[in-house]
Amino acid sequence: MKPAVLLLSGGLDSATTGVIARADGFELHALSLAYGQRHHFELQAAARVAAALGVKSHVTLSIDLSQFGASALTAAIDVPKDRTDNQMQHGIPITYVPARNTVFLSLALAYAETLSAADIFIGVNAVDYSGYPDCRPEFIAAFERLANLATKAGVEGELQFKIHTPLILMSKADIIRRGVELGLDYGLTHSCYDPDPTGRPCGHCDSCQIRRAGFAAAGIPDPADTI
Numbered sequence: 001m002k003p004a005v006l007l008l009s010g011g012l013d014s015a016t017t018g019v020i021a022r023a024d025g026f027e028l029h030a031l032s033l034a035y036g037q038r039h040h041f042e043l044q045a046a047a048r049v050a051a052a053l054g055v056k057s058h059v060t061l062s063i064d065l066s067q068f069g070a071s072a073l074t075a076a077i078d079v080p081k082d083r084t085d086n087q088m089q090h091g092i093p094i095t096y097v098p099a100r101n102t103v104f105l106s107l108a109l110a111y112a113e114t115l116s117a118a119d120i121f122i123g124v125n126a127v128d129y130s131g132y133p134d135c136r137p138e139f140i141a142a143f144e145r146l147a148n149l150a151t152k153a154g155v156e157g158e159l160q161f162k163i164h165t166p167l168i169l170m171s172k173a174d175i176i177r178r179g180v181e182l183g184l185d186y187g188l189t190h191s192c193y194d195p196d197p198t199g200r201p202c203g204h205c206d207s208c209q210i211r212r213a214g215f216a217a218a219g220i221p222d223p224a225d226t227i
């Protein structure tokens with residue numbers, strides 16, 4: 001089996017990316033980031049999903065982006081609630097974490113080179129998402145070029161790095177259908193940006209709304225739905 005690094009947040013998309021990578025025959029090394037996110041419950045979800053995927057290893061790195069702040073996910077800024085579809089489809093919301101996927105992919109690349117793994121999986125999605133610029137195909141293509149220029153294994157030709165984004169052009173409903181087909185239990189995942197102190201989802205942030213609409217469109221009940 002070829003080794004691959006999986007960026008695993010504990011959310012719906014990264015878990016689905018994991019089952020797709022596993023079905024494609026990769027041996028998974030999961031990487032989760034404790035970045036000072038207010039929804040730290042997702043790290044517990046990441047541990048549950050990693051166990052369910054049977055990953056070869058699971059590393060959780062602490063890199064506290066709350067020291068920079070500036071995002072509703074890492075600073076004392078209210079998470080927007082009950083935004084309309086129109087609002088969610090325009091502009092980049094305050095839940096954007098500056099350069100987050102560049103930071104995360106850089107760490108995944110460092111881990112991958114250490115493992116002699118050419119393949120990195122990330123569950124970005126440019127269809128049902130919040131307009132974040134670092135979820136788009138142009139960004140992923142640029143990072144893949146960077147990966148092959150920035151590493152010893154890349155410039156010496158030992159590895160040709162590939163950034164896999166199996167969900168990038170899928171609707172949320174199709175992502176959920178694919179995960180269910182592959183046996184993923186979405187009850188293990190956590191999506192809410194602003195859960196209560198016990199981890200219960202708020203039901204009103206963009207992430208909760210996108211998740212709810214996705215399950216509704218797929219015609220599948222959300223096993224994590226406790227609202």
Ligand SMILES: [Zn+2]
Nearest residue numbers: 192202205208
């Ligand atoms: Zn929420």
